[in-house]
Amino acid sequence: MDQHTDRRDDGAARAGATLTIDLDAVRANYRLLRARGAASTGAACGAVLKADAYGLGMDKVAAALAREGCRSFFVAHLDEGIRLRRLVPGDCTIYVMHGAMPGTARDCVEHDLTPVLNDPGQVAEWRALARELGRELPAALQVDTGMSRMGLAAADLDRLRQDPAWLDGIAPRLLMSHLACADEPAHPLNARQRRRFEEVRALFPGVPASLANSSGVFLGGAWHFDLLRPGCALYGINPQPGHANPLAQAVSLAARVVQLRTVAAGDIVGYGARYVAPGERRIATIAIGYADGWLRALTGRSQAFVDGVAVPFAGTVSMDSITLDVTGIPEDRIAPGRTVDLLCPQQTVDDVALQAGTIGYEVLTRLGGRFARRYLGLPAQE
Ligand SMILES: *Cc1c(COP(=O)(O)O)cnc(C)c1O
Numbered sequence: 001m002d003q004h005t006d007r008r009d010d011g012a013a014r015a016g017a018t019l020t021i022d023l024d025a026v027r028a029n030y031r032l033l034r035a036r037g038a039a040s041t042g043a044a045c046g047a048v049l050k051a052d053a054y055g056l057g058m059d060k061v062a063a064a065l066a067r068e069g070c071r072s073f074f075v076a077h078l079d080e081g082i083r084l085r086r087l088v089p090g091d092c093t094i095y096v097m098h099g100a101m102p103g104t105a106r107d108c109v110e111h112d113l114t115p116v117l118n119d120p121g122q123v124a125e126w127r128a129l130a131r132e133l134g135r136e137l138p139a140a141l142q143v144d145t146g147m148s149r150m151g152l153a154a155a156d157l158d159r160l161r162q163d164p165a166w167l168d169g170i171a172p173r174l175l176m177s178h179l180a181c182a183d184e185p186a187h188p189l190n191a192r193q194r195r196r197f198e199e200v201r202a203l204f205p206g207v208p209a210s211l212a213n214s215s216g217v218f219l220g221g222a223w224h225f226d227l228l229r230p231g232c233a234l235y236g237i238n239p240q241p242g243h244a245n246p247l248a249q250a251v252s253l254a255a256r257v258v259q260l261r262t263v264a265a266g267d268i269v270g271y272g273a274r275y276v277a278p279g280e281r282r283i284a285t286i287a288i289g290y291a292d293g294w295l296r297a298l299t300g301r302s303q304a305f306v307d308g309v310a311v312p313f314a315g316t317v318s319m320d321s322i323t324l325d326v327t328g329i330p331e332d333r334i335a336p337g338r339t340v341d342l343l344c345p346q347q348t349v350d351d352v353a354l355q356a357g358t359i360g361y362e363v364l365t366r367l368g369g370r371f372a373r374r375y376l377g378l379p380a381q382e
Helices: 003-007 023-039 050-054 058-067 078-085 105-110 120-133 154-162 188-201 349-356 360-366
Strands: 017-022 072-075 093-096 114-117 137-142 170-176 251-263 281-286 303-306 309-312 322-325 339-343 372-376
Touching: 017 023, 023 058, 023 372, 050 058, 050 360, 058 072, 058 078, 072 078, 078 093, 078 105, 105 114, 105 120, 114 120, 114 170, 120 137, 120 154, 120 170, 303 322, 309 322, 339 349, 349 360
Parallel strands: 017 372, 072 093, 093 114, 114 137, 137 170
Antiparallel strands: 017 251, 251 281, 251 339, 281 322, 303 309, 303 339
C-alpha cells in the first residue's frame, strides 16, 4: 500500500462495516452480457442504473460502464437522470423509465434526458411540449405486453393505428417492454410477451426495440432484439436461479466486532430472549444491523465468516448490531475491531436473499448509508 492510500481517510477506521465494490467485476459482467447480445442479434448492451446502481453507487458505476463503451443508460426517476447526465459523456442516451411526472417534461429537455412514455397522458404532454418548442422531441415508448405495470395498453395502440397524429412531434428512439417472468424460463408468459412485442413492433418500423432485462438476456436470442437492458446481472445477481451463476460478485461486506463475551448455559442473547445459550458460548457483537440493510428476517437464519469459517447468528438482529456465536473460533482470530465477512466468496448476495426470504435485488438496494465504501478498479488518477 503506498503512502497516499495509507493516509486517505475513507472512514473505514471509524465505520462499523466496509462495503467493497469491485468495478472490474461490474465491467467484466457488462462485457459478458454484451457478448451475448453481439453473438445473437447483434444487440447493443445498455445498463440499468436506477436506485443508485442497485446500491453500488451510480457515480462510480456509470463512469466505469461508460469507459467500457456503454452508451445507453436507464434510470427510474427524473432526478436520477438529472444526476446521471453529469456523470456520463454527452453522446450517451439516458432513458427515464417512469417518464416525467405531470408538469416536469421540460426538465427532460433541459437535461437532455429521453423519457419513456408509458401512457396517453405522458404522450400528450410530450407532444404538447414538442409543439410549443417547435421541434421534434425524442422519446422511448413502452408498451405493456402482459405485466400490467407500465406501458401503453392495447387500447392505446389501437388509437394510434386510427390516428397516427397521436405521436406528432415525437421521434420514437426506442420501443420497449418488460418481462414479468424472465427468471422462470419455462413460464409460458415469456413467449406470449415476446409475440405480443413482435406484433407491436410492426407498428414502428425502423425503431430499435428492447425487451430483455438480465434474465431476459439468458432466455435466448429471440428475446434480444436491438438493445439489452440488464441491471441485476451487472451487479452479480444470478439471472438464472437454480443454475450456476456466470457473473462475478461485485460487492463484499465486512463488519467489525464491537464486543466479545462468554455466556453460560441458559443465558439469553438479544431482544425477545429468542436465543438461549445451550451451553457455554462465546458471543461476538458486530456493528451492523437492520438499519444497515442486514434484514431482521435474517434472525436465526444467517451467518458471518471468520477467515472463511462460518459463525451463526445467535439472537435477534438489532437495529445497529448482530450477535454471533463464535465459540469455534480460536481467540487470536477474533477481537474488538477485527472484521467478520457477511458478503464474501462463501456467502453471496443471492445466498443472503434466500435466507431472508427475499431476492438479491432487495438485499443490494437496502445496503445502508453508514458503511465506509471502497471501490476497486477505479481509473488511475491523473
Ligand atoms: C429494473 C428494470 C430493468 C433491469 O432489470 P434486471 O432484472 O435488474 O436486469 C429493465 N427494465 C425495466 C423496465 C426495469 O424496471
